Amino acid sequence: MPRPRVAIFDFAGCEGCQLQIVNLEEALLDLLRVVDVVEWREAMSEQSDVFDIAVVEGAITRLEDEERLKRIRQKAPVLVALGSCASSGGLNKLKNRMAMSEARRLVYGRDGGVSRLDTAPVKAVSEVVKVDYLVRGCPIDRREFSYVVRCLALGREPFIPGYPVCVECRIRENACRWQEGEICLGPLTRAGCGAACPAQGAACLGCRGTCDDANLEGMASVLAQYGKSREELESRLAVFLDPDGKGVSHA
């Protein structure tokens, strides 16, 4: 069986997810025995127009990026969105909450006056082209990424949990952040990270996006029992689950 050819592309993001791939260390050599990486700007100079799997990191923030992404999609039999920026737009979408001039000023300060620095409203990869697989998270979970790569190499459907982070969290016997007086988005967020944040004593911020059938209204209705307000919940949702303020997305 020939190794599938993989090309990795980046758009707007911190490149932290690609860094997670680099940080696979030993497993990176295993990975390279299973797939043939033909283009990866962060790690090599070669480029290629022929590939079986396109891995796309980052959110889409400019019209020319949309065009580039569409060209990639045309060439890619399979397209994988890598990380929360690609999967849902991620933190980049906070920009969509404000006027472009304000965003420019926030990012570039006094130099932000030039409209040349204007960008389009942020989109997730799936808002521009069809996405076949999502590897969620900010950053991605290395184990999950490796698992998805092996599944794709075998032509198998990867199993990605549809259930909330709480499952993994309870299995690890973490202290529940709600009982510690915090708003934890674990009940709304897709598992797969092993409840990484609650295990470190921090509430889940929802970086993996919503779980299947996330019950947002259910959470709103229990806030009062914990002495929390809707505003406090919304300020948490704004980080990953509802960055552009248009409602919780279901990626």
Added chain:
Amino acid sequence: MTVKQMDPASLNGWVDGLLLNRTVIGPVQKGDKFVFESLSRASDLRLDYDTTLLPPKKFLLPSREILLTFRGDSHYASQAPPDPFVLLGVHPYDVAAIRQMDRVFSEKQVDTHYMARRGACTLVALDAQAVSPNNFAGCMGTATVREGWDLLFSRVGGAYLAEAATEKGESLLRSAGLLADAAPGQLEERDRLWESNRQAMRRHVLHCSPQDLPGLLSRNYDHPLWQERAERCFSCGACNVVCPTCYCFDVQDEVDWSLECGSRCRAWDGCLLRDFASVAGGHNFRRHSAERYRHRYYRKAKYLPEMTGEIACVGCGRCVDACVARTANPVEVYNTLLGD
């Protein structure tokens, strides 16, 4: 065998002795809660715990376990048999739950993985010395147990009483050396401890006898409560994960980087999770959270009891502790159905 007595210091010394040549699992502190953990020294034990985050089932049915390894199409069955271990300090309601699991995994089809672990386990029960906030074992008849354990410890005054019920329990206790018999007054005190635990473990009071539950549920399949209580349910499965009588699992294959070798694992599953009742082809028998929410109570207090004669809820209260939505609560559910 007659009931013996032991002072707390000799109990600790005995456990440290056991630790020299075997695994001993017992309750220890984690933050302001407790967990069962493999001990490194007896002084970490917290025999005064109220309840643990997860029940001890995690040592009999691990949350994830390898069933077999394979290469290509050939299977390499069997994991190495488990080494003998002592499971120490198990409260009566959890002993009752383990007895139920034993039945599930040994009747009809024997589950060799579970039974191998169970066979390797010496079960040392402990009458509770503190009651957790939502415990209602007293209403379910599981605040004390007279069977299911190899050895039972009960704290009376400044001493522990030790009673062995099986050869395994006797031989374990023999390793403690010569012990004095319990005095008649101490046995009476143990009776009083049992009575007081039966009363104290009623943090929620069920307004009927557990035997009435299957009938109660039969009459209330379409009660509005299921929808109402499920409206805030996150389908997060916390109530399944922490429940000592939930035993459902899912089997998955994983391959390593050779793309040929791998392992078949089973991992806990839960009937509250959306995809639990999905079958090949995509059909889901319980698509709506209210159907799943209701199913859990039917399973515990109707379907299983109709097969086994026992309510599959021991009243540990862990699901109530763990439900962020504060909607999992067996006693509230049953009392509402009773019209109270």
